[in-house]
Amino acid sequence: MEQDFLLSAPITFLSIMATILMVVDALIKKSSKITFTLSWLTLGITGVLAAWTLKHNGTAFNGMITVGSFGAFFDILFCMGALLTLIAARPYMQRENLEHDEFHSLILFAVSGMMIMAHANSLLILFIGIEIMSVCFYILSGYMRSSVRSVEASLKYFLLGAFATGFLVYGMALIYGATGSFDYNQIFMAAQHELRFPSLMMIGIGLLLIGLSFKAAAFPFHQWAPDVYQGAPTVVTAFMSTAGKIAAFSAFMPIVAIVSPADTEMKIQIILAIISAATMLVGNISALTQTNIKRMLAYSSVAHAGYLMMGLVAISAHHARGVSGILYYLSAYLFMQLGAFVIVSILERSGEKNLEIEDYAGLSKRHPVLAALMTIFMLSLAGIPPFAGFFGKYYLFTAAIESGYTWLTIIAVISSIISVYFYIGLIVKMYFTEPNESGESTQQLPGIASITLAVSAVAVVFLGLMPAGLLDVIKLLFGN
Amino acid sequence: MNLQSIPLEYYLSLSAIMFTIGTVGVLTRRNAIIIFMCIEMMLNAVNLTLVSFSAFMGDSAGQMFVFFVMAVAAAEAAVGLAIVLALFRVKQTVYVDEINIMKW
Amino acid sequence: MIDLYIPLIIMVAVGGLFGLSNVILAEVLGPRRTKTKTKLSIYECGMEPITSARERFSVKFYMVAMLFILFDIEIVFMYPWAVQFKVLGTTGLIAMGLFMLLLFAGFIYVIKKGALKWD
Numbered sequence: 001m002e003q004d005f006l007l008s009a010p011i012t013f014l015s016i017m018a019t020i021l022m023v024v025d026a027l028i029k030k031s032s033k034i035t036f037t038l039s040w041l042t043l044g045i046t047g048v049l050a051a052w053t054l055k056h057n058g059t060a061f062n063g064m065i066t067v068g069s070f071g072a073f074f075d076i077l078f079c080m081g082a083l084l085t086l087i088a089a090r091p092y093m094q095r096e097n098l099e100h101d102e103f104h105s106l107i108l109f110a111v112s113g114m115m116i117m118a119h120a121n122s123l124l125i126l127f128i129g130i131e132i133m134s135v136c137f138y139i140l141s142g143y144m145r146s147s148v149r150s151v152e153a154s155l156k157y158f159l160l161g162a163f164a165t166g167f168l169v170y171g172m173a174l175i176y177g178a179t180g181s182f183d184y185n186q187i188f189m190a191a192q193h194e195l196r197f198p199s200l201m202m203i204g205i206g207l208l209l210i211g212l213s214f215k216a217a218a219f220p221f222h223q224w225a226p227d228v229y230q231g232a233p234t235v236v237t238a239f240m241s242t243a244g245k246i247a248a249f250s251a252f253m254p255i256v257a258i259v260s261p262a263d264t265e266m267k268i269q270i271i272l273a274i275i276s277a278a279t280m281l282v283g284n285i286s287a288l289t290q291t292n293i294k295r296m297l298a299y300s301s302v303a304h305a306g307y308l309m310m311g312l313v314a315i316s317a318h319h320a321r322g323v324s325g326i327l328y329y330l331s332a333y334l335f336m337q338l339g340a341f342v343i344v345s346i347l348e349r350s351g352e353k354n355l356e357i358e359d360y361a362g363l364s365k366r367h368p369v370l371a372a373l374m375t376i377f378m379l380s381l382a383g384i385p386p387f388a389g390f391f392g393k394y395y396l397f398t399a400a401i402e403s404g405y406t407w408l409t410i411i412a413v414i415s416s417i418i419s420v421y422f423y424i425g426l427i428v429k430m431y432f433t434e435p436n437e438s439g440e441s442t443q444q445l446p447g448i449a450s451i452t453l454a455v456s457a458v459a460v461v462f463l464g465l466m467p468a469g470l471l472d473v474i475k476l477l478f479g480n
Numbered sequence: 481m482n483l484q485s486i487p488l489e490y491y492l493s494l495s496a497i498m499f500t501i502g503t504v505g506v507l508t509r510r511n512a513i514i515i516f517m518c519i520e521m522m523l524n525a526v527n528l529t530l531v532s533f534s535a536f537m538g539d540s541a542g543q544m545f546v547f548f549v550m551a552v553a554a555a556e557a558a559v560g561l562a563i564v565l566a567l568f569r570v571k572q573t574v575y576v577d578e579i580n581i582m583k584w
Numbered sequence: 585m586i587d588l589y590i591p592l593i594i595m596v597a598v599g600g601l602f603g604l605s606n607v608i609l610a611e612v613l614g615p616r617r618t619k620t621k622t623k624l625s626i627y628e629c630g631m632e633p634i635t636s637a638r639e640r641f642s643v644k645f646y647m648v649a650m651l652f653i654l655f656d657i658e659i660v661f662m663y664p665w666a667v668q669f670k671v672l673g674t675t676g677l678i679a680m681g682l683f684m685l686l687l688f689a690g691f692i693y694v695i696k697k698g699a700l701k702w703d
Contacts, residue, residue: 019689026696124545131552135559142563151567152579158563159515159576162556163506166522169549170499173526173542177492177533182541485588547660554657558650565646 004060007067010050010075011115017042018108025101032101036090039104043083043111050075054477063183065119069477073327074118074250081243081334082111084452088342089235091447096233096350098143107239110136114247123172123182126251130168130215133247134161137240141232149352153231160214160224168211174204175259184258191262198262205259205268212255216248218309219279222302226286229298234348237294238341241301246330249308253315253326260316269316273408276313280306280415287422293344293357296422297337300381303419304333307393310400310408317403324474325395331470332388332463336380339456343374346446360426362435370446371430373457380460382423383416388463395471491532498525512564512574516557523553647699658687 005012021038025031054076056068065071086107093099113132120126138161142154176182178201179190195201210221217225229237256272263269283303290296308329314322347363347370348354364371380387393416400409446453463470498521505518527546534542564574571578617623665672665680672679694700 019686022693023689026693124541124548127545128548128552131555135555138559138563142566145566146570148570151563151570154563155512155567155576155579158556158560159506159512159519162516162519162560163522165552165556166499166502166519166526169523169526170529172545173529173533176530176542176545180537180539182545544664547664550660551657554653558654561646561650565643 004067007053007056007058008060008065008119010046010053010072011065011112011119013049014042014046014108014115015112017046018105018112021105021108022102025105032099032104035101035104036086039108040083040086042108043079043086046111047076047079047083050079059121063185064122064125065116066121067119070250070254071115071119073474073477074246075115077246077331077334078111078114078118078243081239081246081338082107084338084342084455085235085239085243088238088338088345088449088452091449092233092235092345092348096144098233100143103140103143106136106140110140110239111243114243114250117247118250120251120254121184123175123184123187126255127169127172129247130251131165133244134165134215137161137244140236141228141240143233143236147231147352149231150233153228156231157224157228164211164214164221167207167214171204171207171209171211174200175208178204184254188258188261191259195262201259201262202267205262206271208255208259209268209271212248212252213275216245216252216305216308217302218275218305219282219302222279222282222305225302226295226298229301230292230294234294234341234345237298238338238345241298241341242334242338245301245305245308246334249312249326249330252312253323256312256316260318263316269313272309272316273313273405276306276309277408277411278306279303279309280412281418282306284415284419284422288418290422291357292355293360293426294341294355296357296426297340297344300419300423301337303415304337304381306415307396307412308333310396310405310412313405313408314396314399314403317405319399319403320478321395321399321402323478324471325392325399327474327478328395328463328467328470329392332380332392332460335456335459335463336377336387336389339373339453339460340377340381342449342452342456343370343377346370346449357426357429360429361433363430365435370453373453374430375427376457376460378423378427380464382420384420386461386464388460388467391464391467488532488536492529495525495528495532498522498528510575510577512567512576513561515576516560516564520553520557523549644702651694651699655687655691658683 017038021035021042024038025035028034050072053068054072056072058067059065060067086104089103093103110133113129113134113136116129116132117126118129120129138154138158141157142151144150172182175187178195178197179187180196181187181190191201214221214224225241229241232240256268259268280303283299283301283306287296287299287303290299308326311322311326311329314325344355347359347367363374376387380389383389383393385391393412397409397412400406400412502518502520502522502525505521506515509515509518527549530542530546530549534540534546567579568574573579661683662680665676669676
């Protein structure tokens with residue numbers, strides 16, 4: 001019992017602190033300074049605790065959650081993402097007059113939900129984790145209560161998200177009926193031997209995949225993403241599109257692995273491959289025509305979900321390269337996408353102004369540093385060496401080829417080439433066009449958000465120049 | 481009368497029908513609150529599936545799951561109604577086809 | 585097969601008959617009185633109904649209702665514990681105490697944010 005609490009310390013500590021933060025916020029007036037300090041301290045300590053449990057490998061609480069290795073790796077990513085978001089959010093919230101202190105505890109609760117998702121070893125725990133995260137996201141995306149756009153985004157996200165939850169739980173119920181258990185290990189065992197209702201199992205897996213694809217914003221369940229990402233406050237979008245997506249894939253990977261033995265006719269594998277191909281094509285082609293930068297980045301995040309699903313295809317073909325490829329890509333994706341959105345949040349003016357791609361014309365003259373950083377993130381998102389995005393794509397592409405999906409890789413390469421057009425297009429706009437006359441003349445200081453930008457940029461460059469470092473850690477943890 | 485004597489398929493069919501009615505309701509209704517009621521109906525269909533599997537197999541895990549689905553549905557209801565309320569304050573509507581600032 | 589449903593059919597039939605018979609009996613046995621407009625109007629504690637019943641409620645009702653749903657549904661988690669109370673022993677008691685503590689934290693938040701203040 002003590003061992004259980006000790007090894008699950010990251011989750012327990014973070015959840016308790018989130019609750020305390022909520023009470024502190026209610027008891028103390030004007031508490032945003034206190035809650036801010038407490039929340040970044042909490043996230044830091046949780047990250048350290050997760051790093052401490054990284055070497056362990058096992059289950060806790062009667063096999064309900066896994067501890068260490070896989071979950072702990074994701075814990076660190078979530079804490080990093082939340083920490084960078086909180087720092088970047090501080091100046092943004094002050095400028096938009098959004099000093100409601102619930103923001104901090106909501107972010108912490110969302111992170112605790114994500115951690116539960118990554119640690120889940122039972123469909124029940126997975127469901128609870130997904131819901132904790134989603135409910136926090138519904139509220140966070142409607143955080144600007146006076147903005148019609150933000151509230152609309154919130155309602156859309158809520159209705160579609162709850163709809164997807166229905167499919168998700170129905171899938172879980174059918175898998176329970178077919179295998180007799182919610183436990184991952186027992187589902188895996190049952191899938192290898194005989195199932196009571198093989199057809200129910202397949203329907204259940206299909207419904208579960210629909211639910212998880214929704215959370216990961218994969219085609220054809222991606223339509224909510226652009227609207228919600230555009231309407232939500234920019235810092236919230238930064239958090240949702242990075243940590244939220246990482247959480248969805250942390251749940252996706254074990255699920256695909258445990259149900260793959262039931263997939264004797266390779267149906268699931270083919271469906272995953274088709275979803276992957278469609279997601280990246282739709283994401284990248286839709287991004288071409290966007291005029292709003294948040295919408296463009298939203299579609300690009302849809303496309304990235306497509307690349308990541310190539311790794312899932314490899315996992316369902318029992319290829320270990322899939323796991324390390326996804327883990328590396330997610331780490332890279334966290335920093336490049338977060339960095340890009342934080343720059344957007346710095347340049348944004350209250351009243352949702354300065355969000356068109358046109359407004360970025362001639363940015364290099366007004367904000368040379370921001371333009372340079374944006375260039376780094378764009379090049380990395382496009383997958384151009386020597387940045388982190390390139391190696392992420394490289395590992396995923398090789399994983400797909402090695403599991404026999406050359407056609408998928410060809411589609412991925414084509415859609416990457418399409419994506420270069422709009423990523424480079426933004427860089428050209430920043431450097432080689434004259435600013436339009438309505439361009440802002442006031443210098444916008446990023447404040448402490450510059451910490452986020454610096455960390456993200458360094459991480460993108462470092463992961464790109466020395467990919468072996470992270471890969472060695474991943475190999476050490478998961479044995480290739 | 482014991483439960484096992486009514487075949488499991490009957491329960492499963494009933495819940496599948498309920499789930500489908502809920503899904504169709506979500507896709508065709510315009511009022512956000514009615515859409516949400518349809519979603520609740522889908523969740524209740526799932527609860528019926530879980531309970532019948534649980535009784536059929538003599539395993540209590542399914543019934544425990546139902547408690548969690550109910551609690552989550554309550555939390556979603558509270559958050560959902562609050563969001564609908566917030567929308568009504570800024571826009572004076574609860575109809576989803578009038579929520580169209582961004583492309584739906 | 586059909587005999588399994590006989591208890592169900594009986595229950596539905598008895599329920600339906602009971603409701604129906606009450607309506608009919610009241611009509612048949614009750615004293616006959618003339619129906620005036622006043623008698624058919626809505627009964628509002630003996631007072632004249634002032635405005636239409638279809639008006640907007642204060643948002644406070646919404647708040648109380650939503651909070652009621654939340655705190656009410658949490659009670660379901662006490663049922664499994666109550667059924668297995670003796671088996672779970674001290675561990676179960678501590679776990680339930682922690683659960684109640686978490687709910688109490690939420691309650692403090694609600695009170696302090698003034699969600700239950702009526703004015």
